[in-house]
Amino acid sequence: MILIKFQKAVAIKIKTIYKKKRFWAGILLAQFLLFFMCSRSGGMITFFNRLFELQKKIHLSLFSWIPFSAGDLFYILLGIVIAYLIIGCLIKSKRQQSLLRILVLINLLYFVYQIFWGMLYFQTPIIKKLPSQKEPDYSKAKRLALRYLEKCRQTRQEVHEDKNGIFIVTDLKAIQKEILKQQTMLPDYISGKEAPQINSFKPSIFKTVMSYTGILGYYNPFTAEAQYNSQLPSTFLPFTSAHESSHQLGFAREQEANFIGYLIGTQSDNKELRYSTEYFTLKSLLNFIVQEDPEFVKYVIRNYSPAMKRDRMYEKMFVWKHQGLLDDFFGFTNNLFLKSNQQEGSVTYSYFIDLLLNYEK
Template sequence: MKKTNIQYKKRFWAGLLLAQFLLFYAFSKSEIMISFFETLFEFQKTVHQIVFSWIPFSFGDVIYILLGIFLVYCIITSFKKKNRNSSFLKILMSINIFYFSYQIFWGMLYFQTPIIKKLPSQKEPTVEKAKVLALKYLARCKETRKLTYEDKNGIFILKDLKAVQAEILSQQTKLPGNISGKKASEINSFKPSLFKNVMNFTGILGYYNPFTAEAQYNSQLPNTLIPFTSAHESSHQLGFAREQEANFVGYLIGIHSENTDLRYSTEYFTLKSLLNFIADKDPEFVKSVLKNYSPEMKKDRAYEKAFVLKHQGLLDDFFGFTNNLFLKSNQQEGTVTYSYFIDLLMNYEKE
């Protein structure tokens, strides 16, 4: 009797999961429902930030750790025949709860109106314009880099991370109205990830936790990457789910900032993105730009390259592959291409 009851529950939770897939798929096609989830997000992010922002460590990471321990326990106990059905039932229930929570808190935001449709121009990016912008941002990087601090080896260092975070929150309130009508909570909920040692080997710079509204970043990254990564993750906190749109909003947050650390990190990211876009079409141009980096920028680039080379490995390949699948499952480009960010940048930048 007990075994029959568990079998019934397993079928129920499996059926419920399938029903959720179908329901949220239907919701993704409805503008009314997407608008509802956008409104819900504004409410829940504010509540979550008030509840979790004061905690000095990433509470979201603690949740992930506990969930991981629970799932490992269920998997181990499932090897015992007498526990197999109950363990599998617990896993099914957990997947249902996790999937439902994820979709209502975050997943549906991937189906918002794309930013590109909000811009007055929607032209295809051209290599020639990319070259013009690359030279523009090269010049800007050179000038801004002179205003920043560096260590004894001449490598860029952050003067004040808290000041950068405060500036990001301030700049969120100044985003163009035609691009973002989202509410900036101005609550500092940036957290260094507890998984930083693992992240070094994955290629993941930061991530947004939709269950706690925390913006996680890898505190062991080269300092050139941390300000823009923080701006990017703060864009997720605003409600921009697509990765390249978060890059673009992060760009808008940082590019006009009076905080030189944030501005340099943003300009440098933009320059690198443009060069990546140009590289396949005109590698000689990219080489010439790299040669024209200032001595300070060359040191920053060398340090970034050394960091990446030091941490390359199977984890990097694995997470790159899985992240690629995740992006594509949410109607985004994979990790290899940044062309949508370039689309947004070029259509935003005036001729």
């Protein structure tokens, strides 16, 4: 009898502890410390890489066949739950319970995110797998810019355009299939990751909002879907798809995903994918060079082909049309997110350029 009473008392005590906000706040702090220590361990990073390869296959098999974005639906439902809990916080009788549920939800989301994706930011950087150079080589960047100018001029002649002379993508499915094929042909010393060859590219439900935030696409770590903004100009669309597919492979850092997308696109026989990638590479090189030699950048832009100039103007019109407070806000928050995950800000091209120059070396 005494033992039964003791067990009941312990059970009540544990239940009471679980209902305390301090307990869940402590669990969240413990998670921060745990994953921080894991990020400093090579063995744990290897473990999370292997875990990602396993869950990647499972997620792709579970969600790729769904014709719409399951990840977007998850975010909508999550937004509804969060809104409900916030409203509960405003009601005095429900405040404590709602705050507790918010803490539990934060703990759960943070844990799942770190397990599925967050720890990949700490894997060995690609830059360490390439020959290194001490300082940015602007002269080499200029030579590459001129080379990619000629590549763009040539490839642009071989793609389709609309009645206004603007480049258009004619077969996005073929581009996606080509991206998956090129994933299997990446150099082993750079990638070494498994390419399941499962198409899980999804147009985002939030395409209009994305257009006003400057977001071209994103990877959903909860469903392994590569989301893209279907309203983008065609010059953006193929390379954005290659970039997001690089996240699917397991490259978390943004500029490394750009580099993998560059390898995928420039080696492709698909002219639409190749033009979009070459054009992205050229723009990135010019953005890198402009502070050092703005006159050179003006010279290169003047030597765009007439068709490339039309594409450039259409891009500028698209960006101008969708500029606003949302764009500024999301640019700011994205910079904070990138820097919190061992990355440079979203407007910095130097790491991608370092990778590009070292690879070309």
